[in-house]
Amino acid sequence: MATKAKKQAARIAKKAAKKSADRGVKVALLGFGTVGSSVAKVLATAKFSGIELTHIFNRNVARKRDTAAAKAVPASVVWTENIDDVLKSNVDVVVELMGGLNPAEGWIRKALSSGKSVVTANKQLIAYRGASLERLAAQHGVHLVYGAAVAGGVPVIPGMQQGLGGDKLTRLSGIVNGTCNYILSRMESGADYATVLADAQHLGYAEADPSADVDGYDARAKLCILSRIALRSELDPDAVATQSISAVEAIDFAYAKELNCTIRQVSRAQVDGSVVHARVAPMLVPLTSPMAWSHGTHNMVVTSGDFGGDVVFSGHGAGGEPTAVAVVSDLLAVVHNSTAVRLPARKRAVTGEFLAPHYLRFVVDDKPGIVSAIAGALAKVGANIDSLLQRPGYPKHKLPFVVTTEPCLTSTIEKAMNSIARLDCMLERPLCLQILVPEDKPE
Numbered sequence: 001m002a003t004k005a006k007k008q009a010a011r012i013a014k015k016a017a018k019k020s021a022d023r024g025v026k027v028a029l030l031g032f033g034t035v036g037s038s039v040a041k042v043l044a045t046a047k048f049s050g051i052e053l054t055h056i057f058n059r060n061v062a063r064k065r066d067t068a069a070a071k072a073v074p075a076s077v078v079w080t081e082n083i084d085d086v087l088k089s090n091v092d093v094v095v096e097l098m099g100g101l102n103p104a105e106g107w108i109r110k111a112l113s114s115g116k117s118v119v120t121a122n123k124q125l126i127a128y129r130g131a132s133l134e135r136l137a138a139q140h141g142v143h144l145v146y147g148a149a150v151a152g153g154v155p156v157i158p159g160m161q162q163g164l165g166g167d168k169l170t171r172l173s174g175i176v177n178g179t180c181n182y183i184l185s186r187m188e189s190g191a192d193y194a195t196v197l198a199d200a201q202h203l204g205y206a207e208a209d210p211s212a213d214v215d216g217y218d219a220r221a222k223l224c225i226l227s228r229i230a231l232r233s234e235l236d237p238d239a240v241a242t243q244s245i246s247a248v249e250a251i252d253f254a255y256a257k258e259l260n261c262t263i264r265q266v267s268r269a270q271v272d273g274s275v276v277h278a279r280v281a282p283m284l285v286p287l288t289s290p291m292a293w294s295h296g297t298h299n300m301v302v303t304s305g306d307f308g309g310d311v312v313f314s315g316h317g318a319g320g321e322p323t324a325v326a327v328v329s330d331l332l333a334v335v336h337n338s339t340a341v342r343l344p345a346r347k348r349a350v351t352g353e354f355l356a357p358h359y360l361r362f363v364v365d366d367k368p369g370i371v372s373a374i375a376g377a378l379a380k381v382g383a384n385i386d387s388l389l390q391r392p393g394y395p396k397h398k399l400p401f402v403v404t405t406e407p408c409l410t411s412t413i414e415k416a417m418n419s420i421a422r423l424d425c426m427l428e429r430p431l432c433l434q435i436l437v438p439e440d441k442p443e
Contacts, residue, residue, distance in 0.1 A: 030097060030107065032067075048335075056080070096122055100122070101125055117144070118145070149222070150301075154301070154317055171269070172226055177218050177222075179210070264285050285436050353411060359431075377416050
């Protein structure tokens with residue numbers, strides 16, 4: 001296997017060196033949206049030697065050619081809405097910035113099979129198909145590079161591949177969705193969810209349908225990519241537990257502050273033998289944690305290794321230009337034939353089970369016996385109350401209050417919450433959030 005890998009690497013190096021010496025590297029862009037137009041701008045401004053942008057593909061391409069961003073594109077570039085104009089051309093590298101599984105997967109497979117390297121920021125594609133696409137690229141002696149797929153302009157993926165490849169990473173956690181971080185950090189200052197979401201949509205941070213972000217699916221895909229690289233564990237994204245941030249309210253930040261915490265959407269994964277514990281959810285984060293310091297669209301990833309300890313990656317994770325920097329850096333890596341460290345990953349089962357303290361927020365029509373009923377439901381499944389918080393100034397007929405628990409299993413607290421939700425006094429579904437602490441261990 002080692003000899004075969006060396007031969008493949010040598011073949012890639014020879015092909016890249018020949019192209020660079022003969023005529024430079026020809027590049028095609030698939031997608032001229034926020035990131036694609038920024039990539040074109042970076043290439044035009046920096047004028048990297050040996051790189052020539054030759055094609056831009058986009059639907060309704062005439063409209064894109066009339067935008068202000070198109071003014072940065074050299075006149076020699078071929079604009080097209082026919083994908084075959086790219087796939088059947090003599091371009092050396094296809095930069096895919098369209099997103100989604102279809103039709104992007106088919107196009108990328110055709111590009112790799114025809115001897116074209118691919119640079120992509122497509123997290124869904126790499127989460128679901130990354131392993132098989134890497135095998136296809138190796139078969140044809142070309143590159144597949146996707147450093148921009150996670151954390152935008154923060155070099156998390158190359159940092160893990162090149163800088164941490166010598167460590168044995170066992171755990172990672174972080175904030176990898178800039179939209180959710182923008183929403184939650186604004187709510188921390190007292191704004192309500194609906195208002196902040198509308199602002200995020202107006203600013204272009206959130207889509208008209210924000211579910212991919214707020215319900216955790218975007219972060220889930222990124223967590224699976226990082227798990228394959230850092231933890232060498234290939235996960236089924238659909239098996240990773242997610243929880244929406246949409247149920248979090250301003251009152252939760254007030255209670256979190258009393259607990260010396262704030263709230264962030266956290267993506268976390270930890271290897272435990274043949275199983276990986278993984279979850280994407282809003283969680284209470286201690287104010288002493290680096291993740292509590294991340295505001296706006298910033299991303300942050302913390303890895304824990306057996307030998308190197310904790311390493312923190314942090315920076316702008318959203319926006320056209322930060323992501324374009326990552327895309328162009330990947331492109332330069334291909335042009336200069338920089339070979340990423342590819343350590344073998346194995347398929348592992350995944351569970352959302354964690355042992356952690358929990359934050360439980362209830363809104364009730366206050367009457368005698370409510371706390372006793374909640375305590376009884378928790379005791380029945382073996383969960384113990386750690387504290388009870390009730391802020392003054394709320395009416396008795398719609399009273400929010402909080403219970404925190406001692407560490408217990410996710411499945412244990414879920415059983416209790418299902419029982420508590422059926423109590424007559426409950427005016428809305430209780431909110432249950434994990435409390436992230438350094439001592440958290442999967443069970």
